[in-house]
Amino acid sequence: MKKIQIITLFPEMFAGVLGSSMLWKAQDRDIVRYEYINLRDFGLGPRKQVDDAPYGGGDGMLLKPEPLVAAIEQARKNDPTTLVLLPTPRGKVYKQSDAKELAASDNGLIIICPRYEGYDERVTAYIDRQYCVGSYILTGGELPAMTIIDSVVRLLPGVLGGEMSAEIESFQQDDENIEFPQFTRPEDFRGQRVPEVLLNGHHAEIAKWRAQNAHKPTA
Numbered sequence: 001m002k003k004i005q006i007i008t009l010f011p012e013m014f015a016g017v018l019g020s021s022m023l024w025k026a027q028d029r030d031i032v033r034y035e036y037i038n039l040r041d042f043g044l045g046p047r048k049q050v051d052d053a054p055y056g057g058g059d060g061m062l063l064k065p066e067p068l069v070a071a072i073e074q075a076r077k078n079d080p081t082t083l084v085l086l087p088t089p090r091g092k093v094y095k096q097s098d099a100k101e102l103a104a105s106d107n108g109l110i111i112i113c114p115r116y117e118g119y120d121e122r123v124t125a126y127i128d129r130q131y132c133v134g135s136y137i138l139t140g141g142e143l144p145a146m147t148i149i150d151s152v153v154r155l156l157p158g159v160l161g162g163e164m165s166a167e168i169e170s171f172q173q174d175d176e177n178i179e180f181p182q183f184t185r186p187e188d189f190r191g192q193r194v195p196e197v198l199l200n201g202h203h204a205e206i207a208k209w210r211a212q213n214a215h216k217p218t219a
Helices: 012-020 019-030 065-078 096-104 121-126 144-151 202-215
Strands: 002-008 034-039 083-093 107-111 127-132
Touching: 002 012, 002 144, 012 019, 012 034, 012 144, 019 034, 019 121, 019 144, 034 065, 065 083, 065 107, 065 121, 083 121, 083 144, 096 144, 107 144
Parallel strands: 002 034, 002 107, 083 107, 083 127
Antiparallel strands: none
């Protein structure tokens, strides 16, 4: 069983995503276990402070190192072999090959969800991997964490229905072709017909058509 621990100020955000569909089934089948670590529990003082103004000035607040590192250390005690992941714009661009590597690894995962204007840089000394899920700005790390979790869990053995389901999808080799167009019934929808080659049952011709019509990745 793969254990995934999530360090966040908003654990309630994950309920709908991890409690639905394949992500819920994976946990129900004891393939994965999700655990939430509320960063506020490690806050300082009577107000459980987790953020402070940056040295040198600037807008916004940063996550303080003491609470975040304490939360990481607690998570490591729960699973000493785990990898600590930090979603951040400065990280390596997250690709399918990363998802496959994380899914195949025997390590558990700790995923940190940054907030505010970021985090004290000294926290990165406690991080194993930094990933960027796209060139855009979000209000926190919860959505990138969900993206990483979804991409990893669906690759764990026993989660998807078909044995080869995960191997015939888009981005299996990162920058190779994206999935080919697919169709289902009816054969004719408002004048748009299913390509005849997909109806003839000739598997070699179908495979050739799919290879020719697989879309290239966007720039």
